[in-house]
Amino acid sequence: YEHRSEQELLLDDAEQARENSYENQPLVLILDDDVTLLMYVKEYLEKRNWSVIATVHPHKALDYFHDMNPDCLILDLNIPETGGFQVMQTLSEKIKKQYVPTTVISVDCARETRLRAYRLGADDVMCKPLDMEELAVRLERQLYRKRWMNRILFLDELTGAYNRNSLLDTYQRLFGDAQRADSPLSLAFLDIDHFKKVNDTYGHLVGDDVLSRFASFLQSSAAKNDILFRYGGEEFILLMPQTTVKEAKHRMQQMLDAFCALTFDSANGPFSLSFSAGVVQITDAEKPLPYWLEVADNSLYRAKNSGRCRIEE
Numbered sequence: 528y529e530h531r532s533e534q535e536l537l538l539d540d541a542e543q544a545r546e547n548s549y550e551n552q553p554l555v556l557i558l559d560d561d562v563t564l565l566m567y568v569k570e571y572l573e574k575r576n577w578s579v580i581a582t583v584h585p586h587k588a589l590d591y592f593h594d595m596n597p598d599c600l601i602l603d604l605n606i607p608e609t610g611g612f613q614v615m616q617t618l619s620e621k622i623k624k625q626y627v628p629t630t631v632i633s634v635d636c637a638r639e640t641r642l643r644a645y646r647l648g649a650d651d652v653m654c655k656p657l658d659m660e661e662l663a664v665r666l667e668r669q670l671y672r673k674r675w676m677n678r679i680l681f682l683d684e685l686t687g688a689y690n691r692n693s694l695l696d697t698y699q700r701l702f703g704d705a706q707r708a709d710s711p712l713s714l715a716f717l718d719i720d721h722f723k724k725v726n727d728t729y730g731h732l733v734g735d736d737v738l739s740r741f742a743s744f745l746q747s748s749a750a751k752n753d754i755l756f757r758y759g760g761e762e763f764i765l766l767m768p769q770t771t772v773k774e775a776k777h778r779m780q781q782m783l784d785a786f787c788a789l790t791f792d793s794a795n796g797p798f799s800l801s802f803s804a805g806v807v808q809i810t811d812a813e814k815p816l817p818y819w820l821e822v823a824d825n826s827l828y829r830a831k832n833s834g835r836c837r838i839e840e
């Protein structure tokens with residue numbers, strides 16, 4: 528058995544796995560003390576274009592779970608000493624609350640084992656030896672459900688931007704990243720100018736269309752890592768990682784100029800619009816999100832009061 532090199536190979540590419548993973552390439556974290564099986568599962572899933580973090584160490588599995596935010600878990604419960612069950616127990620609350628689809632794999636498939644796994648939040652139990660194709664198909668079903676649920680929970684239907692429900696979680700994640708990397712994070716609060724007039728003049732359907740195009744415009748002109756939220760009616764929040772307030776102002780100004788040049792069609796001929804925004808850089812780790820929203824909202828209020836169609840800090 529030349530486990531050493533194999534284990535190192537498995538453990539070293541976690542960063543790579545996260546980098547490779549995007550929406551259609553799910554990231555799975557697998558824990559099993561059987562290295563041969565790990566290699567086999569990893570290879571099989573990677574062939575299907577999944578990203579896989581594999582580890583034989585329960586404590587590593589916990590670290591990876593927290594650092595890499597995997598889309599689903601495969602856990603072997605029969606790991607001597609530290610025990611896979613303990614990992615399951617530790618993660619139980621998170622698995623249930625955040626719905627991280629979890630498949631338990633086990634040689635021991637007794638009724639008691641299965642019940643215990645399900646009670647701790649497992650979504651599925653599969654007995655060894657594993658049928659790889661069945662494992663992959665069952666995981667895919669779970670991930671499909673999760674994606675669907677996330678869409679309903681976190682996306683705004685009209686605009687395709689994230690909704691207000693997801694703002695706090697995303698903010699905390701980006702804020703954590705920013706602190707760890709010692710990099711700036713800025714927030715913009717945007718509001719379309721005289722939007723009520725659009726509804727009053729052209730009707731709500733045109734108003735809806737404007738909102739949807741406004742969001743698309745922002746998504747396509749924002750920086751790659753910026754994240755857009757629909758905060759309310761015609762109010763949006765843009766979180767801008769790796770961005771100082773100066774850069775945020777500059778970027779917003781460019782977006783404003785480009786947006787003002789757009790024309791919208793209506794039965795009464797074309798019209799154009801503008802927006803106002805307040806920007807703020809998150810500087811004090813002690814202050815919570817509502818504080819920064821209020822600061823940005825105050826700046827937005829100033830932008831509105833001093834004539835609209837402008838960005839204020």
Ligand code: GH3
Nearest residue numbers: 718719720721722723724726731734735760761831
């Ligand atoms: P200001 O420049 O001060 O921001 O003026 P405003 O008219 O944009 O601001 P106000 O907040 O008074 O109006 C917002 C309007 O947005 C009122 C509401 O009817 C409309 N609205 C909110 N949600 C939707 C929506 O989903 N679709 C449409 N068509 N209109 C919406």
Ligand code: MG
Nearest residue numbers: 560603605606
């Ligand atoms: Mg085992």
Ligand code: MG
Nearest residue numbers: 718760761762
């Ligand atoms: Mg408003």
Ligand code: MG
Nearest residue numbers: 718719720722
């Ligand atoms: Mg408005």
